[in-house]
Amino acid sequence: MSKIIYQRPESLKQRIYHYCPGCGHSIVHRVACEVIDEMGIRGITIGVPPAGCAVLAYHYFDVDMIEAPHGRGPAMASGIKRSLPDRIVFSYQGDGDLAAIGLAESFHAANRGENITIIFINNAVYGMTGGQMAPTTMLNQKTTTSPAGRKQILDGYPVKVCEIFSQIGGATYIERCAVSSPAGVKKTKKAIRKAFECQQNKLGFSMVEILSMCPTNWKMSSVDSCKWIDDVLGKEFPLGVFKDETTERKNEEEAHS
Amino acid sequence: MNKVLMSGNNIIGEAAIRAGCRFYAGYPITPQNELTEYMAEHIRQAEGGIFIQSESEIAAINMIAGASAAGLRVMTSSSSPGISLKQEGISSMAACELPGVIVNIVRGGPGLGNIRPSQGDYFQATRGGGHGDYRTMVFGPATCQELADLTMDAFDYADKYRTPVMILADGMMGQMMEPVIFKKPKPRQYNEKFVLRGAGTGKSKFIHGLILDPIDMEAHNWKLFRKYDVIKRKEFRFEEYLTDDAEFVIVAYGTAARIAKGAIKRLRENNIKAGLFRPITLWPFPELQLRAVSEKIKKFIVFEMSTGQMLEDVRLALQGYAEIQFHGRPGGAVPTPAELANVMVKMCDKND
Numbered sequence: 232m233s234k235i236i237y238q239r240p241e242s243l244k245q246r247i248y249h250y251c252p253g254c255g256h257s258i259v260h261r262v263a264c265e266v267i268d269e270m271g272i273r274g275i276t277i278g279v280p281p282a283g284c285a286v287l288a289y290h291y292f293d294v295d296m297i298e299a300p301h302g303r304g305p306a307m308a309s310g311i312k313r314s315l316p317d318r319i320v321f322s323y324q325g326d327g328d329l330a331a332i333g334l335a336e337s338f339h340a341a342n343r344g345e346n347i348t349i350i351f352i353n354n355a356v357y358g359m360t361g362g363q364m365a366p367t368t369m370l371n372q373k374t375t376t377s378p379a380g381r382k383q384i385l386d387g388y389p390v391k392v393c394e395i396f397s398q399i400g401g402a403t404y405i406e407r408c409a410v411s412s413p414a415g416v417k418k419t420k421k422a423i424r425k426a427f428e429c430q431q432n433k434l435g436f437s438m439v440e441i442l443s444m445c446p447t448n449w450k451m452s453s454v455d456s457c458k459w460i461d462d463v464l465g466k467e468f469p470l471g472v473f474k475d476e477t478t479e480r481k482n483e484e485e486a487h488s
Numbered sequence: 489m490n491k492v493l494m495s496g497n498n499i500i501g502e503a504a505i506r507a508g509c510r511f512y513a514g515y516p517i518t519p520q521n522e523l524t525e526y527m528a529e530h531i532r533q534a535e536g537g538i539f540i541q542s543e544s545e546i547a548a549i550n551m552i553a554g555a556s557a558a559g560l561r562v563m564t565s566s567s568s569p570g571i572s573l574k575q576e577g578i579s580s581m582a583a584c585e586l587p588g589v590i591v592n593i594v595r596g597g598p599g600l601g602n603i604r605p606s607q608g609d610y611f612q613a614t615r616g617g618g619h620g621d622y623r624t625m626v627f628g629p630a631t632c633q634e635l636a637d638l639t640m641d642a643f644d645y646a647d648k649y650r651t652p653v654m655i656l657a658d659g660m661m662g663q664m665m666e667p668v669i670f671k672k673p674k675p676r677q678y679n680e681k682f683v684l685r686g687a688g689t690g691k692s693k694f695i696h697g698l699i700l701d702p703i704d705m706e707a708h709n710w711k712l713f714r715k716y717d718v719i720k721r722k723e724f725r726f727e728e729y730l731t732d733d734a735e736f737v738i739v740a741y742g743t744a745a746r747i748a749k750g751a752i753k754r755l756r757e758n759n760i761k762a763g764l765f766r767p768i769t770l771w772p773f774p775e776l777q778l779r780a781v782s783e784k785i786k787k788f789i790v791f792e793m794s795t796g797q798m799l800e801d802v803r804l805a806l807q808g809y810a811e812i813q814f815h816g817r818p819g820g821a822v823p824t825p826a827e828l829a830n831v832m833v834k835m836c837d838k839n840d
Binding site: 273274276277279281286287289293294295296297298299300303306307308309310311313314319335336338339343387435466477 | 510511514538540542543544546547548549551552553554555556557558559562575576577580584588658684685686687688692694695696697698
């Protein structure tokens with residue numbers, strides 16, 4: 232008898248990704264869908280894809296979805312979650328979406344302690360528009376809008392979202408992972424599960440930042456892209472759990488009830 | 489139902505809640521703060537009522553878009569500069585066919601302008617306002633009773649046509665107090681198939697405005713157009729006041745129409761027979777109905793609290809069949825009825 236050890240998650244539609252070879256989005260989609268399957272929440276999950284490469288996420292996630300204008304995912308997710316508090320609501324965002332145009336929406340959703348999850352893809356560039364400088368672009372990193380490399384004096388510094396968001400009172404669970412290695416993918420899956428569970432247990436705002444490859448705009452091979460995350464991007468954006476108040480929130484909840 | 493005395497901003501809030509609005513998001517801006525405050529206090533008292541003070545107008549419109557997709561009756565409100573910020577979301581709601589009510593308590597502009605009553609947002613409201621090929625239904629109430637009635641109706645139209653609907657009032661309407669009777673709301677009719685609640689055991693749905701294939705996008709544009717065309721043909725509203733024996737007709741809406749009525753009363757006391765044509769829906773503009781008036785009356789004076797915006801719709805409607813003059817007071821200046829009557833006398837004299 233053969234044992235199935237790897238197959239397409241049920242929540243992932245059978246469809247060919249439009250993502251470039253080596254892109255991290257498809258990996259994150261997959262592990263998120265695995266979590267949705269394992270938690271048995273496909274029927275109660277509503278996702279909010281962003282403007283960006285992942286705008287077509289509704290072609291892949293087999294859950295209810297509604298597209299948000301650029302950066303507005305957390306506002307829309309807040310509206311959905313407040314209306315349907317028993318659903319699992321997540322906003323899927325890129326670095327430009329979250330840390331530039333939608334910083335206010337993301338920050339304040341976290342500060343209100345909205346019981347939603349943000350899956351935040353940090354690949355240090357604007358991917359869909361062709362590799363422009365993002366808020367998370369590294370110093371001296373060359374992009375189409377920082378052709379000589381990002382200079383702090385002109386362009387400011389890479390924005391450290393997890394470090395900032397972990398200071399926000401309303402945030403319960405904040406973790407940064409990377410999908411550049413099999414171990415990293417496993418950790419990412421665990422983090423998404425933890426975030427969704429945080430939401431399921433009504434413990435408040437959760438966010439998982441994921442360092443993710445963009446070989447096309449980085450102009451690197453897929454293998455080198457993974458290596459660049461491990462050697463460079465991951466040094467600027469250290470991995471780990473930045474905030475976990477799930478236990479405290481649970482205790483508070485129990486004390487109240 | 490008892491008559492109650494309330495201010496315009498509070499009336500909109502009360503009418504919305506009675507109409508079943510259960511989600512409101514807003515951001516402070518004068519002269520509509522009383523509406524946001526009314527919702528903060530009262531919507532939460534209604535079963536399932538949700539209020540969020542958003543971090544921006546942009547967030548507010550996207551919050552109501554999300555709640556609308558999740559099946560609630562939703563509203564946001566603001567004043568001119570804030571409505572400019574909401575346009576991205578209004579365009580998106582039009583594209584995604586999400587119902588919702590947006591209230592604009594207009595102030596002087598452009599830019600930050602001032603906080604006085606104005607009608608300078610007519611173009612923005614009636615031409616869609618945001619990017620892309622779409623329309624929003626726009627109501628221009630002129631009394632507190634109409635604020636109540638049209639706010640309630642706006643929710644029904646938003647559902648019926650799955651589109652954002654705008655209430656275009658101004659600082660005067662928002663602050664004014666008048667007795668009002670709240671009518672009984674109609675039961676909501678909205679098809680569950682348009683609502684996202686999670687797929688359950690069924691097929692998942694997605695709501696989107698991004699349509700990359702131009703042929704598909706074109707089809708979506710024509711689909712929206714056909715909807716707007718039905719609205720245009722069926723949903724216009726207007727009032728004719730003393731036009732039967734009128735020598736000339738003032739065309740005005742909202743606060744300007746109230747002032748015009750006062751002016752007409754004074755003109756008639758001096759044996760000058762003036763009438764009023766008052767569009768109640770600003771989009772669709774009641775153009776055929778205005779043209780019908782021009783079959784017997786050949787002189788029209790458009791009065792707006794702007795430099796002349798509805799004026800263009802009047803020209804389009806009358807198509808050169810009648811003479812059109814214009815009087816405008818932009819920037820928050822509000823003439824008295826007596827002042828307007830004097831202007832009308834002078835405008836008539838000049839031509840006779």
